[in-house]
Amino acid sequence: MTIETDRLRDLVAAELGRARDRTTLLTESVDEGDLIRQHSPLMSPLVWDLAHVGNQEELWLVRDVGGREPVRRDIDELYDAFKHPRRDRPQLPLLGPGEARRYVATVRDKALDVLSRSRLDGTPLVDQGFAFGMIVQHEQQHDETMLATHQLRTGAPVLEAPPPPAPAVPVTGEALIPAGPFTMGTSTEPWALDNERPAHQVIVPAFHIDRALVTNGQYAAFIDDGGYDDPRWWSEAGWAHRQSAGLVAPQHWSRDGDGWASTSFGRTQRIVADEPVVHVCFHEAAAYAAWAGKRLPTEAEWEKAARLDPATGRSRRFPWGDDPPAAEHANLGQRHLRPAPAGAYPMGVSPWGVHQLIGDVWEWTSTDFHGYPGFAPFPYREYSEVFFGPEYKVLRGGSFGTDRSACRGTFRNWDYPIRRQIFSGFRCARDA
Incomplete structure (x- = not known):
């Protein structure tokens, strides 16, 4: 055992603890009725998510890395995300809130014991704590x-947080x-996941990209100019979806006199003009960009703007450098x-x-989700490879709800272009 290994174990234990503290906050801030209720057919009941994170921890850390006996093999199928669509999960014989809490606590105790006894090198699954980092991110x-x-x-608000910081500098124009x-x-x-790998060189033509995210005030101008009523700005698929879904504004927006209000975690207030617009789907983002005479950036353009250091030609971990995100860097x-x-x-x-x-906000790009040249699925195909194809668009950058452990300059998210319950926004780009 080395000092470096001890430090890595301490880091992993701390990250597992931070994740569990957040899970506890999100599941104990509501009553049992809200835990077992399905609040949208697009989402699982909160109690399913709670037991699912424990089940994944058991599968990978307790059974696979640790070689221990199963805690609850009988529930594996219930919490297999590929076997049961979200809309069907409330009908499953799920663990109740108390049983789910006891289960995840038992699994965590065993996982920490595995951590204390495991080598963190020797195989790709455990090298530098990868399996533990994968579970933290999951x-x-x-x-x-x-x-x-x-x-x-x-219902009544249950989550509290201070407002974000005020603007410190003016941000306008393009880079x-x-x-x-x-x-x-x-x-x-x-701890990078398989779809972030491997590093490869990409040649990107010159382009302009907005220095700031598209704001509520800018997006409201698009609506007020009839943007949702003019098919010129929409792709064929986007216009069809706008009509069939009856889209007239971002999700959670409502008319408030001559302006707009939005509802956020149970509180409704007038939109803040200089805050980034959130809860828009890919089609809405692309339509706004066309209306503005621009387009959405490609994934490669986004990452080049975020990572390339022009002074050295090196790609950094984050826009500000290689240091992990701190409170002064990002929301x-x-x-x-x-x-x-x-x-x-x-x-x-x-x-x-x-x-x-x-x-x-997660930033929509114009790129379909696919593997990089040399991609290899690891440690299982279902993390990324089964989603490759034109059905999904890539989002980048993380949101106010993304943890620092699951966000970096290479991190890739993906979703259907019609989805907007996620914390999604965008910025625009154009050819140089």
Whole structure:
């Protein structure tokens, strides 16, 4: 055993603890009725997410890494996300709230014992604590999903957080990113997931990208100009969806006199004009961009603007450098319950002068989800590979609900282009 191994074990234990603290907050802030209720057919009951994170921890850490006997083999199928669509999960014989809490606590005790006894090198699954990091990220991803479920529930507010910081600097206009190669993806980030790998060189033509995310005020101007009524701005698929779904504004927006209000975690207030618009689908984002005479960035453009250091030609872990995100860098981790206004995080700006590429809202890109050249599924195909194809669009950057452990300059999210219950927004780009 080395000091480095001890430090890694301490880090893993702390990250597992942070994730569980957040899960506990999200599941204990509501009563048992809200835990077992399905608040939207797009989302699982909160109690399903709770037991599911425990089941994944049991499968990978207790059984696979630890080689221990199963805790509850009988529930594996109930919490297999591929066997039961979300809309059907309330009808399953799920663990009740008390039983689910006892189950995840038992699994955690065993996982920590496995951590204390395991080598953190020797095989790809455990090297640098990968399996433990995968479980940390998995639980934090479900915490963000549960936060989205909280946004969809009705009733009195149950979550509290201070408002995001006020703008510290003005942010306007575009950044010009010159043509040339950069290194996309990673082969060295220890907890990077398979779809982020391997690092590879990409040549990107010159392009302009907005320094700030599209704001509520800008998006309201698109609506007030008849943007939802003019098929010129929409793709064929986007216009068909706008009509069939009856879209007239971002999700959770409502008319408030001559303006707009939005409802966020049970509280309704007038929109804040300089905060990033959130809860828009890909089609809405693309229509706004067309109306503005621009387009959505490609995934490679987004990552080049976020990671390339023009002084060295090196791709950094984050827009501000290689240091992990801190509170001054980005709006992450549910510290606030809404996006921060443009210019609120000057310490997180990229070398190109592009702000808030990490945190606040997931940013839609125009790129279909696919594997990089040399992609290899690990540790199982169902994490990424089964989703590759034109049905899904890539989102980048994380949101105010994304934890720092599950967000980096290479991290890739994906979803159907019609989805908007997620904390999704966008910025625009155009050819140079």
